[in-house]
Amino acid sequence: xxxxxxxxxxxxxxxxxxxxxxxxxxxxxxxxxxxxxxxxxxxxxxxxxxxxxxxxxxxxxxxxxxxxxxxxxxxxxxxxxxxxxxxxxxxxxxxxxxxxxxxxxxxxxxxxxxxxxxxxxxxxxxxxxxxxxxxxxxxxxxxxxxxxxxxxxxxxxxxxxxxxxxxxxxxxxxxxxxxxxxxxxxxxxxxxxxxxxxxxxxxxxxxxxxxxxxxxxxxxxxxxxxxxxxxxxxxxxxxxxxxxxxxxxxxxxxxxxxxxxxxxxxxxxxxxxxxxxxxxxxxxxxxxxxxxxxxxxxxxxxxxxxxxxxxxxxxxxxxxxxxxxxxxxxxxxxxxxxxxxxxxxxxxxxxxxxxxxxxxxxxxxxxxxxxxxxxxxxxxxxxxxxxxxxxxxxxxxxxxxxxxxxxxxxxxxxxxxxxxxxxxxxxxxxxxxxxxxxxxxxxxxxxxxxxxxxxxxxxxxxxxxxxxxxxxxxxxxxxxxxxxxxxxxxxxxxxxxxxxxxxxxxxxxxxxxxxxxxxxxxxxxxxxxxxxxxxxxxxx
Numbered sequence: 001x002x003x004x005x006x007x008x009x010x011x012x013x014x015x016x017x018x019x020x021x022x023x024x025x026x027x028x029x030x031x032x033x034x035x036x037x038x039x040x041x042x043x044x045x046x047x048x049x050x051x052x053x054x055x056x057x058x059x060x061x062x063x064x065x066x067x068x069x070x071x072x073x074x075x076x077x078x079x080x081x082x083x084x085x086x087x088x089x090x091x092x093x094x095x096x097x098x099x100x101x102x103x104x105x106x107x108x109x110x111x112x113x114x115x116x117x118x119x120x121x122x123x124x125x126x127x128x129x130x131x132x133x134x135x136x137x138x139x140x141x142x143x144x145x146x147x148x149x150x151x152x153x154x155x156x157x158x159x160x161x162x163x164x165x166x167x168x169x170x171x172x173x174x175x176x177x178x179x180x181x182x183x184x185x186x187x188x189x190x191x192x193x194x195x196x197x198x199x200x201x202x203x204x205x206x207x208x209x210x211x212x213x214x215x216x217x218x219x220x221x222x223x224x225x226x227x228x229x230x231x232x233x234x235x236x237x238x239x240x241x242x243x244x245x246x247x248x249x250x251x252x253x254x255x256x257x258x259x260x261x262x263x264x265x266x267x268x269x270x271x272x273x274x275x276x277x278x279x280x281x282x283x284x285x286x287x288x289x290x291x292x293x294x295x296x297x298x299x300x301x302x303x304x305x306x307x308x309x310x311x312x313x314x315x316x317x318x319x320x321x322x323x324x325x326x327x328x329x330x331x332x333x334x335x336x337x338x339x340x341x342x343x344x345x346x347x348x349x350x351x352x353x354x355x356x357x358x359x360x361x362x363x364x365x366x367x368x369x370x371x372x373x374x375x376x377x378x379x380x381x382x383x384x385x386x387x388x389x390x391x392x393x394x395x396x397x398x399x400x401x402x403x404x405x406x407x408x409x410x411x412x413x414x415x416x417x418x419x420x421x422x423x424x425x426x427x428x429x430x431x432x433x434x435x436x437x438x439x440x441x442x443x444x445x446x447x448x449x450x451x452x453x454x455x456x457x458x459x460x461x462x463x464x465x466x467x468x469x470x471x472x473x474x475x476x477x478x479x480x481x482x483x484x485x486x487x488x489x490x491x492x493x494x495x496x497x498x499x500x501x502x503x504x505x506x507x508x509x510x511x512x513x514x515x516x517x518x519x520x521x522x523x524x525x526x527x528x529x530x531x532x533x534x535x536x537x538x539x540x
Contacts, residue, residue, distance in 0.1 A: 049474045050365060050470060050471045050472065050473065051471065052365055052366055052471045053366070053501075053502060054322075054366065054368035054470060054471040054472060054489075054492035054493040055322035055367065055493075056323050056324075056366060056367040057155070057322075057323075057324045057325070057367070057368045057370075057489055057492070057493050058313075058324075058325045058326075058327065058358050058368070058369045059120070059155075059324075059325075059326050059327070059369075059370045059371075059372070059485075059489070060092070060328075060329070060351060060354065060355055060358075060369070060370065060371040060372070061120070061178055061326065061327070061328045061329070061330075061372065061374055062329050062332050062348065062351050062371070062372070062373045063113060063172070063178055063328055063331075063332055063334075063373065063374055064332045064336050064337075064344070064374070064375060064376065064377050064459065065329070065332050065351070065373035065376075066373060066375070066376025066377055066379065066460050066462060066464055067376065067464065067465055068376070068379050069332065069344060069345070069348060069376070069377065070090065070348070071381060072345055072379075072391055073090065073345045073349065073352075074086075074088050074090050074093065075391040076345040076346075076348070076349065076391050077345075077348070077349050079388075080349070084387055084388035085388065085391060086387060086388070090348070091352050091356050091359070092352070092369075092371035092469075093467065095467040095468055095469040095473065096468075096469060096473055096474070097466075097469065097473035097475070097476035097477065098465065098466065098468070098477070099465075099466045099468075099476045099477050099478050099479065099480060100463040100466065100478070101373075101463060101466050101479075101480060101481070101484075101485065102479065102480065102482060103375045103376070103461065103463065103482050104125075105119075105125065105127055106126060106135045107127050107128055107135075108127075108128040110375075110459050110460065111374075111375050111459065111461070112129050112459065113176075113178050113181075113189070113333070113374050114126070114128070114129045114130055114131045114177040114180075114181065114189035115127055115128050115130060116375050116482060117131065117177055117178045117179075117181025117182075117374060118130070118132055118152065118181050119481075119482040119483040119485075119486075120181065120374065120482055120485050120486060121154040121156070121181045121182050122153065122483070123487050124152050124483055125481065125482065125483050126152075127139050129188060130187055130188070130189070131180050131181055131185065131186050131189055131208075132152050132180075132181065132184050132185035133147060133151060133187065134152060135150075136149060136150045137150035137187055138187065139187060139188065140188045141201075142201040142204035142205050144204055147185065147204070147205065152185070154181070154183070154217070155489050156182045156183060156217040156221070157216065157217045158490055159323075159324035160216075160220050161496045162493070162494070162495045163319075163321040163496075164319060164321050164323050164493075165222045165316045165318070165321075165323040165324075166223075166316075166325070167221045167222050167223025167225075167312055167316055167323070167324075167326075168182055168221065168223065168224065168226075168325065168326040168327070168328070169223065169225040169226060169285075169305070169308040169309055169312050169325070169328070170226035170227075170327075170328040170330050171226065171227070171292045171295075171305055171330045171331045171347075171350075172226060172228070172331065172334070173192065173226060173227050173231055173290060173291055174212065174226040174228045174231075174286070175192040175193070175212060175228050175231045175232070176192070176226075176291070176330060178330060179326065179328060180192075180211075180212075182217070182326055183211060183212055183215070184208045184211045184212070184218070185205070186205060186207075186208055186211075187201075191205075191207050191208060192209060192231045193207045193208070193209050193231045193232075193244065193245075193246045193247075194210075194246055194247055194248045194250075195244040195245065196244065208231075209228075209231050209232050209233070209246070210250070210252065212224070212232075213232070213252045213256045214255070219256075221282070222281070222282045222315055222316055222323075223282070223283055223312045223315050223316060223325070224284045225272075225285035225286075225303075225312060226285070226286070226287070226292065226308075227286070227288035227289070227291045227292040228288070228289075228290065229253070229288065229289045230243050230244075230245055230246075230290060231243070231246070232251070232252040232286065233245075233246045233248075233251040233252050233254075234251065234253055234286065234289070236289030237289060238288075239290065240291070243289065243290045253284065257284075260281060260282045262279075262281035262282070263280065263282035263283060263284065264282070264284075265283075265284050265285075266283060266284070266285045266286075267285070267286060267287060268287065268301040268303075269301050269302065269307060272285055272303050272307065272308070273307070273311065275311065277311075277315055278318075282315075285303070285308065287302050287303060288302070291330070291331065291334060292331070294331055294343050294346070294347065294444075295331075295346055295347060295350045296343060296346050296444050297444060304350060304353070304354075305327065305329055305350050305353065305354040306353040306354045306356070306357040308327075309325075309327050309357050309358050310357045310360075310361060312325055313325065313358060313361040313362065317361070317362070322493070324493070327354055327358070329347055329348070329350060329351035329354065331343070331347045332347040332351070333377070335347060336377040336379055336411075337377075337414070337456045337457050338414070338415060338447065338457070339411050339414040339415055339419075339447040339448050339450050339457055340446070340447060341379070341392065341409040341411075341448040342392055342444065342446060343445070345392075351371075355369070355371060364469055365470070365471070366470070367470045368468065368469075368470040368471050368473060368489065368492050368493065369470050369473075370466065370468045370473075370476065370485065370488075370489070371467045371468075372465065372466040372467065372485065375459045375460065375461075376459060376460030376462050377411070378411050378412035378413055378457055378458050378459070378460050379409070379410075379411055379460065380409070380410055381408055381409055382395055382408065383395020383396050384396065389408070391408060391409065392408075392441075393407075394406060394408065394435070394436070395407060395408040404434070405434075406435065406449070407435060407449050409448050410448055410449040410450065410451070411448060411449065411451070411457050412450070412457075412458075413451065413452040413453070413454045413457055413458055414450035414453075414454055414456065414457030414458075415447060415450065415454070415455060415457070416447040416449050416450035416457075417449075417450040417453035418453055420432050420433055420435070420450070421433070435449070463479060466485065468488075470492075471492050472488065472491060472492035472501075475488045476488060
């Protein structure tokens with residue numbers, strides 16, 4: 001198994017570093033593509049299921065990283081290395097387990113990050129903008145009794161109960177929807193600090209920041225890294241006008257440090273990499289008052305997602321029972337909401353760097369790595385650009401002067417509509433500015449075209465990719481509901497009180513009796529009864 005794992009890692013690294021240097025080339029003829037197809041077939045035939053226990057679990061969330069974003073991100077990454085781009089593969093695209101996740105919320109065709117994070121981490125689909133509560137809990141209204149009935153546990157709870165260490169890193173606020181899906185239970189994802197909770201509900205529940213620091217499983221995290229200091233009561237001023245300071249006067253970072261005297265607070269790259277890992281019990285890294293800056297313009301003293309991931313794993317792997325880590329590249333989503341296509345693709349590249357960093361820190365034969373998105377965006381790659389055309393360039397390379405240049409990457413909606421709308425023309429038919437002559441196209445914060453004006457671009461509702469490597473990665477296959485991901489993790493890691501390959505009773509009922517022949521075969525009715533009884537026992 002170790003040899004196969006080493007070979008697999010080599011293939012991943014080789015696959016991400018070898019590509020057609022320029023194209024198309026004359027040698028890309030029939031024999032080239034026939035050989036390419038056969039080589040891929042042989043790689044697939046050589047794969048064997050890894051049925052070890054997943055001692056470690058790392059789940060990467062590319063927030064808003066739909067399939068069009070992955071495709072454009074792949075080309076962008078390849079072109080940044082001097083290639084045509086189309087033939088490049090992101091590191092996680094070489095993972096052997098691949099499937100599609102259905103992302104809808106129980107009440108919405110197109111979801112948000114609160115409902116999707118709840119599904120991924122708890123194994124239960126939830127409402128739009130609601131975190132950690134099942135469908136019985138309404139949005140934006142708190143009822144203590146209903147919330148108690150609806151309260152969900154997550155993979156962080158299950159891992160901690162199994163003796164594993166846990167943590168998360170994110171490029172958003174540590175109280176933002178995706179990381180909050182690991183530990184919080186609120187009727188509105190915006191209730192990140194007490195300033196956001198309506199007066200009538202302040203006695204009904206704690207804000208997300210307090211839940212992180214005061215409640216299980218948040219208070220037991222060994223690693224917490226990201227932005228959002230202002231939400232936790234640090235004396236910071238955010239550039240984001242929607243980021244309000246706490247009103248209760250609590251400094252939750254100080255509270256955390258008081259409760260963890262052997263823990264460390266770090267606020268910049270130097271402090272992060274200066275950690276004495278062996279003599280530090282926990283670490284909280286808060287690197288910005290609001291969301292962390294985009295990687296494209298972050299100062300040197302702000303760590304990258306790969307930096308945070310590396311140090312997080314070094315902290316967590318000290319536990320002989322293993323660990324669970326969630327890593328979120330959250331600013332893919334935030335860039336898309338403002339139609340910043342270039343920034344979104346750069347954040348995808350940073351996610352790939354974090355995945356590669358993680359793979360260097362763990363053994364794949366004992367570590368399940370999953371890379372997925374919570375949802376997509378109204379982002380499209382269109383037209384008929386030539387092979388190798390700049391992915392940030394124009395779509396219509398058809399030598400037809402009647403067709404005005406338009407962008408390969410565009411959005412169905414968002415603020416880019418107003419930017420591209422021609423305001424000074426006396427010609428009623430001249431609707432849009434001339435993108436070919438736009439002097440701002442190469443700027444970092446350039447907004448791509450959007451067909452309908454909205455202050456914030458919306459999510460997309462199509463399925464998203466799920467990529468897996470390591471133990472039981474072969475369970476990521478086909479098209480499935482998003483909540484299934486948590487069940488795969490629990491099964492692969494053998495979480496306490498969950499049905500898994502480590503559970504001899506479950507193994508016997510599900511694998512042996514149900515598939516045996518003759519009079520001793522267990523009936524479907526009996527099997528269903530056993531499984532329902534099992535789940536009712538562990539959940540209630």
